[in-house]
Amino acid sequence: MERVTKFDFDDVITAMSAVVSEVGGDFVYTKRNRAHDDGGECISAIHCVYVHNGEPDCLIGRILSKLGFTTAELESLKNRAVDIHSHSASANAIFGLFTNKARRAMRAAQLAQDSGAPWDRCLMRAAMTKV
Secondary structure: OOOOOOEOHHHHHHHHHHHHHHHOOOOOOOOOOEEOOOOOEEOOOOOOOOEEOOEEOOHHHHHHHHOOOOHHHHHHOOOOOOOOOOOOHHHHHHHOOEOHHHHHHHHHHHHHHHOOOOHHHHHHHHHHHHO
16 A cells, blocks of 8 residues: 555544444453563553554554554554654654644544543544544
């Protein structure tokens, strides 16, 4: 898949809709612990992981995969949250390819997911950020 210069709000909502359709709107993501680089276990403010057992895992990870990002690219994020103002090089390499509206939609979906919302509600919250 050829990369576009910027993914926009509609690209994100279309990919998110496809993911929700695949798993079912009532799907609720299972939060995972993630390891620090030193191998210690932690629970952080970020409850999702983009990749688990070599496959896209959380809603954002699956959206990014639908948009053509590889598992290696997702792993390079080290589970950093979608951040409009990120200063991380690996996060900017991916999230910098999205418009601010697209990133706001993903952030809204991620926050809903992290609060335990089913993915149809995550999609609804993301769609509401367009205004």
